[in-house]
Amino acid sequence: MPELPEVETVKRQLQKSLKSKQIKEVFVYMDKMIKVGPAKISNLKIGSKKSSRNFAALLKNKRVLGLDRRAKYLIIRLSGGGNLMIHLRMSGQLIFLPKKVLKNPLTLSLAKTAIKQTLPSKHTHVEFIFSNGDKLFYNDTRQFGHIRFVTDKEMKNVLSQQKLGPEPLTLKLKEFSEIIKRHSSKRAKDFLLNQEVIAGIGNIYADESLFISKISPLRKVGSLKPDQQKLLLQSIQKVLQEAIKLGGSSIESFLMTNGTAGKFSDQHLVYAKEGKPCPRCGKPLHAQKIGSRTSTFCTNCQK
DNA sequence: GACAACCTGACC
DNA sequence: GGTCAGGTTGTC
Numbered sequence: 001m002p003e004l005p006e007v008e009t010v011k012r013q014l015q016k017s018l019k020s021k022q023i024k025e026v027f028v029y030m031d032k033m034i035k036v037g038p039a040k041i042s043n044l045k046i047g048s049k050k051s052s053r054n055f056a057a058l059l060k061n062k063r064v065l066g067l068d069r070r071a072k073y074l075i076i077r078l079s080g081g082g083n084l085m086i087h088l089r090m091s092g093q094l095i096f097l098p099k100k101v102l103k104n105p106l107t108l109s110l111a112k113t114a115i116k117q118t119l120p121s122k123h124t125h126v127e128f129i130f131s132n133g134d135k136l137f138y139n140d141t142r143q144f145g146h147i148r149f150v151t152d153k154e155m156k157n158v159l160s161q162q163k164l165g166p167e168p169l170t171l172k173l174k175e176f177s178e179i180i181k182r183h184s185s186k187r188a189k190d191f192l193l194n195q196e197v198i199a200g201i202g203n204i205y206a207d208e209s210l211f212i213s214k215i216s217p218l219r220k221v222g223s224l225k226p227d228q229q230k231l232l233l234q235s236i237q238k239v240l241q242e243a244i245k246l247g248g249s250s251i252e253s254f255l256m257t258n259g260t261a262g263k264f265s266d267q268h269l270v271y272a273k274e275g276k277p278c279p280r281c282g283k284p285l286h287a288q289k290i291g292s293r294t295s296t297f298c299t300n301c302q303k
Numbered sequence: 304g305a306c307a308a309c310c311t312g313a314c315c
Numbered sequence: 316g317g318t319c320a321g322g323t324t325g326t327c
Contacts, residue, residue: 002321072322089322091311123311142310144322190304195323202321249321272320292306294319 002072002088004168004200005243009262010094011069014136017096018064018076022131026059028052030125033140035148038157047146055149058082059128071164071199075155083155085148092138092145095119099133164199168236171198176233177226184222189290191221192236201236203293204249204271209236210295211270216302217295242267270296 002010028034034047034055047055062082068075074094076084086092095115101107112118119137120127126138126147138147150158166175179198183191191197192206201209210217212235215228224232243249248262249271269279274287278298287296 006321087322089309090320140310141312142320144309193322204321289305291304293322 002092002248003202003205004069004072005205005240005264006248006262007069007072007074007088007200008244009248010088011067011074014074014076014094014096015067017098017134018130018136019066020063021134022061022063023059023078023128024061024131025129026056027120027127027129028056028125029120029127030143033125033138033143033146035146036150037148038150038154039148039161055147058149059084070159071162071167071195072202073159081152083150083152085150085155085158086138087145088140089142089144089146091141093140095137095139097135097137099135102133102135163196165195165197166199168198168200168233169240171233171237173230173233177229180221180224180229184220186221187217187290188215188219188221188224188232189217189293189295193291193293198236200240203295204268205236205239205243207271207296208239208269210302211297212239214302216299217290217297219303270298272296 031047031049031052034052036051036055036058059078059082063079065077065079068077072087074086074088076086078084086094088094097111097119101111117123117139121139123139123141124137125140125143128136130136148158165179180191183197186194186197188210189206192201192209193203207217209232213228213232215224215232243264246263246267249265249268270285273285274296275284277283278285278301281298281301283298283300285296286299287294289295
């Protein structure tokens, strides 16, 4: 599901909901979603029963100090130098329910209706219970995501190992142009999706940014003129900021932590709109696979 | 670069 | 039955 704006939305919501709350208990229903310690190179450390018991024990009584986001990683900083690094991948979801909603049958039933599921559901893999009775559920239908417990030092290692590129929202034109130069032979779509080049953009926001800047996803970035580079960066930032403002794109499984849907999907101009008229010129939008991901764009006005 | 793998569910 | 889906990683 989530790209930068969705993770940022979750971060902002949980910032309010979880700040200085104390973890009382953690239930892990699916061991493979949990990782403890740094990732090993070429070794996808699958969560084991032991590591998830360890995980629950490590979290007990810790307080939430604050939340951060790096690329598509959500980071929950905990007391005692621990951190949770959460990657939602395609279908991860964090649902927060305060005690007052949980204990009132009417509000609880409304919440369940809003999120179209019971909690914990069959896709709830981790459940956090806070000392004041609030609960946080990690759901993940496709089970691609994970939650990793790391010390501060381990987190630095994990992040540097990921070789994440700069954050697009604070990226300056000068650096953007230098990055383009370094990756001049890449097609625009591959360039934007590569997390080592720029971190946080996914399929939706890549297609939307390219449409706004009138650049074909197949265009080699090295051939972009300075004014096109500038327009592309501005388009990326505009699209991401607008999406954050509206709480992200909510297709299918992405919900804000109170269970309401992000509204940016109403604003999509081209993503998943193959065959629909181009909002600019009216010609039917074209879809094709680029680097194994579907791109939707206008062959008439994106060059 | 293309492609399979990791999974479930929606849709045709 | 087959195809597709917001992501990433590993193998040709």
